[in-house]
Amino acid sequence: MVLKNTVAARAARHEKALIHTPKKGSVQERFVDVRTIHDHILCLRTKTPGCFEYATMLQIEGISYDLKSEEEQRQINALYQGFLCALPYPVQILWRVLPLNLSAYLDRFSSKEGGLQQGIWEPLQESHRRFLQYLASQRTLLDRKIYLIIRVNQAEDQPSHGLLSGKKRQHRHDAALSLERARQELDLRVSELIRVFSNMHVSVRQLSGEQEVAPVYYSCLTPQRAALYPLSQELIEGIDRPVLARLPQEKVISQRQKNTEVQERQQEVCSTGPHVSGFAQLADLLAPAAVVVSPDLIKIEDEYARTIVVSHLPRLVAPGWLKPLAELDEPMEVSFHLQPLNSAVVLQQFRRRQMEYQSSRLMAHRKGNEVDPNLKVAESDVDVLIDRLASGEERMLDLSMLVVLRGASRQELNERTERIRSVLQNMLLKVRTALFEQEQGFRSCLPTAHNELGKGILLDSRSASTMFPFLSNSLFHPDGILEGITPQGDPVVLDAWSQEMANANRIILGPPGWGKSHHVKTSIVRMALKYAHVQQYHKDEQEPPVQRFQVIVIDPEREYGRLTAALGGQVIRLAPGARHHINPFDLPYVKREQEHPGGNEHGDRLADHVQRLHSLLEIMLADRTPDHVGKLTANEKGLLDRALYECYRKVGITTDSKTHERPAPLMRDLYEVLDSGICGPDPTALTARLRRYVHGSLAGLFSGPSDIALENAVIVFDIHDMETELRPVGLFLVSNFVWTQSFQSSIPRQLIVDEAATLYQFESGARFLEDLVRRARKHYLGVTIISQHPAMFRDSAIPANCATHVLMRQDATSLDLISTMFKLSDREVQLLRRLGIGEALLTTSEKRLHVRFETSELEHILATTNPQEIASWKHDSRYADVQQIVQGLLAFDGVIDAQKKDEKLHSREHDHERMIPLRVSRQPKDKLLEPSPSMALPTEHKDSPQQEEASL
Numbered sequence: 001m002v003l004k005n006t007v008a009a010r011a012a013r014h015e016k017a018l019i020h021t022p023k024k025g026s027v028q029e030r031f032v033d034v035r036t037i038h039d040h041i042l043c044l045r046t047k048t049p050g051c052f053e054y055a056t057m058l059q060i061e062g063i064s065y066d067l068k069s070e071e072e073q074r075q076i077n078a079l080y081q082g083f084l085c086a087l088p089y090p091v092q093i094l095w096r097v098l099p100l101n102l103s104a105y106l107d108r109f110s111s112k113e114g115g116l117q118q119g120i121w122e123p124l125q126e127s128h129r130r131f132l133q134y135l136a137s138q139r140t141l142l143d144r145k146i147y148l149i150i151r152v153n154q155a156e157d158q159p160s161h162g163l164l165s166g167k168k169r170q171h172r173h174d175a176a177l178s179l180e181r182a183r184q185e186l187d188l189r190v191s192e193l194i195r196v197f198s199n200m201h202v203s204v205r206q207l208s209g210e211q212e213v214a215p216v217y218y219s220c221l222t223p224q225r226a227a228l229y230p231l232s233q234e235l236i237e238g239i240d241r242p243v244l245a246r247l248p249q250e251k252v253i254s255q256r257q258k259n260t261e262v263q264e265r266q267q268e269v270c271s272t273g274p275h276v277s278g279f280a281q282l283a284d285l286l287a288p289a290a291v292v293v294s295p296d297l298i299k300i301e302d303e304y305a306r307t308i309v310v311s312h313l314p315r316l317v318a319p320g321w322l323k324p325l326a327e328l329d330e331p332m333e334v335s336f337h338l339q340p341l342n343s344a345v346v347l348q349q350f351r352r353r354q355m356e357y358q359s360s361r362l363m364a365h366r367k368g369n370e371v372d373p374n375l376k377v378a379e380s381d382v383d384v385l386i387d388r389l390a391s392g393e394e395r396m397l398d399l400s401m402l403v404v405l406r407g408a409s410r411q412e413l414n415e416r417t418e419r420i421r422s423v424l425q426n427m428l429l430k431v432r433t434a435l436f437e438q439e440q441g442f443r444s445c446l447p448t449a450h451n452e453l454g455k456g457i458l459l460d461s462r463s464a465s466t467m468f469p470f471l472s473n474s475l476f477h478p479d480g481i482l483e484g485i486t487p488q489g490d491p492v493v494l495d496a497w498s499q500e501m502a503n504a505n506r507i508i509l510g511p512p513g514w515g516k517s518h519h520v521k522t523s524i525v526r527m528a529l530k531y532a533h534v535q536q537y538h539k540d541e542q543e544p545p546v547q548r549f550q551v552i553v554i555d556p557e558r559e560y561g562r563l564t565a566a567l568g569g570q571v572i573r574l575a576p577g578a579r580h581h582i583n584p585f586d587l588p589y590v591k592r593e594q595e596h597p598g599g600n601e602h603g604d605r606l607a608d609h610v611q612r613l614h615s616l617l618e619i620m621l622a623d624r625t626p627d628h629v630g631k632l633t634a635n636e637k638g639l640l641d642r643a644l645y646e647c648y649r650k651v652g653i654t655t656d657s658k659t660h661e662r663p664a665p666l667m668r669d670l671y672e673v674l675d676s677g678i679c680g681p682d683p684t685a686l687t688a689r690l691r692r693y694v695h696g697s698l699a700g701l702f703s704g705p706s707d708i709a710l711e712n713a714v715i716v717f718d719i720h721d722m723e724t725e726l727r728p729v730g731l732f733l734v735s736n737f738v739w740t741q742s743f744q745s746s747i748p749r750q751l752i753v754d755e756a757a758t759l760y761q762f763e764s765g766a767r768f769l770e771d772l773v774r775r776a777r778k779h780y781l782g783v784t785i786i787s788q789h790p791a792m793f794r795d796s797a798i799p800a801n802c803a804t805h806v807l808m809r810q811d812a813t814s815l816d817l818i819s820t821m822f823k824l825s826d827r828e829v830q831l832l833r834r835l836g837i838g839e840a841l842l843t844t845s846e847k848r849l850h851v852r853f854e855t856s857e858l859e860h861i862l863a864t865t866n867p868q869e870i871a872s873w874k875h876d877s878r879y880a881d882v883q884q885i886v887q888g889l890l891a892f893d894g895v896i897d898a899q900k901k902d903e904k905l906h907s908r909e910h911d912h913e914r915m916i917p918l919r920v921s922r923q924p925k926d927k928l929l930e931p932s933p934s935m936a937l938p939t940e941h942k943d944s945p946q947q948e949e950a951s952l
Contacts, residue, residue: 026287027287028281028287030439034286034448036239038179038183040209050175052178053450055152055447056190058207059147059204062146063200067848070826077468080465084338089152090151090451092150093149093336094146095145101227102136123858124529128858135491140489141491142329146470149449150186152182210236211233215230225288239280295436297413297438302408303406305405307433307441308432310401313429314428322469325423329489332403332420337402338398338399339398354382357382388460398459399464399467402441403424440453473850477495479498480493481494487850487852496750497782502845505782505784506782507805508784508806508808509788510806511809515808520786522853524567525563525859531713552715554754557755560716561716562865572716572717573721574733574734579700581700581705582706583705584732585666586705587653588609588744606654614637618637618762618763619764621636621686639686643674646673650665651663653665666703666705667703671695674687727758728762728765735768738781743779750782751782751783755788760793773785794817799822807840808841809833838854839852839853
């Protein structure tokens with residue numbers, strides 16, 4: 001009791017001193033060390049006036065450590081230990097786990113003035129919003145970031161010229177030299193770090209420029225204010241620069257001129273070195289309004305913060321023992337300071353300690369006493385460390401582990417502190433509150449790589465390697481769409497077109513009934529919703545809208561018709577009796593402004609396209625049996641090659657790209673060339689085999705030029721009515737048509753090839769599909785391959801050219817093949833064994849994640865093909881606000897009758913079939929769909945075979 005009263009009195013005196021004793025300094029001086037930013041370098045103030053320390057920040061994308069095999073974990077730990085052993089300078093590793101800013105994500109789906117059309121978009125938008133709010137109510141959604149900060153201290157090398165000593169020019173020159181030396185040293189360190197971490201399959205990106213570095217530092221000071229009021233680009237560009245007034249009559253300068261002026265000002269500042277100017281300072285922009293320091297916490301504006309120090313670690317730990325803390329759903333900031341120690345000095349201290357242990361053991365033997373067991377263990381540990389330190393296999397580190405917690409009130413902060421302390425104590429860690437050291441603890445957690453709390457825990461590099469800190473089971477791209485939820489509750493938001501992704505291609509493998517199509521249709525809905533509000537219309541309302549995105553689906557089973565109708569998309573039926581045509585002879589069209597002045601920038605596109613036609617003709621004309629897929633002979637290919645060039649020559653098309661705008665030949669032109677014998681005799685009767693595609697029952701597919709206009713955001717090619725023999729031809733025609741339309745495209749397109757194994761069974765079709773996937777990225781095209789047969793891709797280049805892999809539950813017969821194809825670990829293979837419906841192992845170049853594909857109710861209504869489920873919703877009171885959608889889905893069966901449609905559309909000027917979007921009555925937002933757990937986790941995504949047969 002006396003001790004408590006003493007501590008309380010001591011705390012009261014400290015608070016009284018803080019209130020009544022004036023202290024020199026300000027918030028900028030005591031809490032904001034950064035003074036300016038040059039490219040990727042933070043210039044930090046020091047105690048010496050006019051001298052700076054320099055630091056840089058690296059953003060690290062963590063890996064799914066727990067999904068690695070034991071052998072891979074040992075290799076990662078060994079590489080990390082090697083990194084710690086060779087570490088010659090202190091580093092700071094900063095975990096930042098903050099509440100996910102849902103408003104920033106949802107703003108991309110919000111309707112703007114003149115943006116969304118009336119119809120399903122507003123209910124769909126509100127349903128997605130409610131779904132995310134429901135997820136946030138179930139578990140705290142967090143945004144996890146990992147940073148590595150390294151620092152260079154060159155203050156000792158800088159002469160201390162006073163600002164008023166008359167040597168300002170010399171001072172600026174010395175500061176510029178110091179900055180350049182620091183830049184060179186930091187660049188060397190960063191390049192070495194990137195090399196080391198790449199061996200651990202950890203991606204590293206250096207933050208560069210004020211626009212990236214300043215917001216991170218600003219968020220570390222005041223995360224709540226940074227989320228509500230982020231720094232604008234204009235404010236950051238105005239640092240250290242005068243305010244210029246622009247008169248109304250002045251000509252507005254271009255963005256390029258602005259960038260040029262900004263670069264000139266930056267070069268001017270860099271040439272004179274970091275110095276304090278009379279204009280607005282970076283520290284003033286970043287600093288909070290007020291900071292109140294108390295013994296056990298600090299108050300930053302309206303937010304409370306507390307620093308907790310880990311003071312002791314358990315003797316025995318397992319690799320990856322930080323996982324419980326990394327997966328905790330609590331906002332926090334964890335800072336690791338690693339300070340390498342001089343091995344010679346540490347070795348001398350250990351030898352002294354070894355002699356003390358030996359003396360204690362000898363004294364115990366002389367007295368006839370038993371040696372303390374703890375003394376024996378300590379002596380053996382020191383002996384081992386001395387040998388390893390002497391051989392250079394080990395390095396001693398000073399480790400400090402600090403945890404910063406924040407709360408809107410003292411009560412919230414205290415409750416969060418108790419929860420975190422409980423988790424840390426369950427991990428057998430001893431923690432303490434940084435009593436009377438809150439200011440130093442908070443400053444130590446800022447991204448400056450400077451520990452103000454002094455010595456931490458003495459740890460060898462082997463033990464420190466078990467604290468592998470680069471752990472992450474989340475993936476969040478700021479401009480992406482929601483893919484699913486991890487078992488820890490973190491949203492997986494993926495942007496296929498982001499710079500982190502090598503390409504926008506993906507491959508989805510899984511047996512029937514496990515949710516492949518359901519996931520793809522949900523992604524289509526969210527992509528369409530994302531781009532719906534950015535559609536810009538011409539001033540002339542009679543002109544069509546300018547598309548900002550297109551998703552094109554090849555639908556062999558008529559699964560996407562209802563979805564396309566609801567989204568106001570376009571359904572195009574391809575069949576021998578349909579009136580639509582796709583001419584495979586069409587050449588890729590390139591606009592004149594995209595052409596190189598020499599005309600040969602893209603090579604010989606005619607030769608490239610002739611090779612594609614060879615692949616199509618081999619699928620059409622090669623003999624095949626149920627057990628064997630035939631191929632054309634070399635003589636047949638030679639004859640076809642001469643005939644194809646002759647067809648283009650007759651219509652005036654040559655290798656000159658200027659002639660590619662002329663009308664392309666048709667399939668009947670090839671037939672006539674072969675039949676005339678102008679290119680040589682036809683001993684194998686290629687003409688006879690081609691006849692049915694020109695004058696026979698299949699002539700409707702190739703009887704005219706292409707008359708399809710891709711004018712909608714969602715377009716479905718329905719090839720359901722093509723026979724099994726013709727489906728590869730249909731897949732090829734659509735894929736090639738999309739390729740010709742996407743050549744040198746300026747808008748993102750996504751081509752979804754469902755049941756790609758139909759085309760891939762042909763060698764020529766496999767080559768075509770592989771070439772399409774390989775070259776799609778250069779033309780703003782992403783290809784999604786869906787298949788039930790992973791064995792088809794055993795020796796294929798498609799998995800390697802897809803940046804995203806979605807692997808659903810596999811049967812025992814294909815597990816070994818999948819493991820070999822995608823280099824899966826034993827734990828990932830075991831995960832594939834136990835995946836449920838709507839779950840998958842999602843792998844990218846950055847992460848390997850266990851994901852559940854969850855949807856909102858309205859998204860599930862649009863994605864499901866189960867007619868019994870839709871019929872049950874018709875009479876459910878919860879779906880009263882979307883009855884028109886449900887009724888429309890029930891009325892529309894996804895089938896386009898060729899005869900009826902041809903009669904209705906024969907008199908129209910347009911040659912495409914446009915589906916009218918379903919309309920819903922406007923309802924108040926509070927009456928829209930409420931997410932429910934039963935619908936957020938659909939138990940079945942795919943129809944059973946009986947249900948599919950009934951729906952057809």
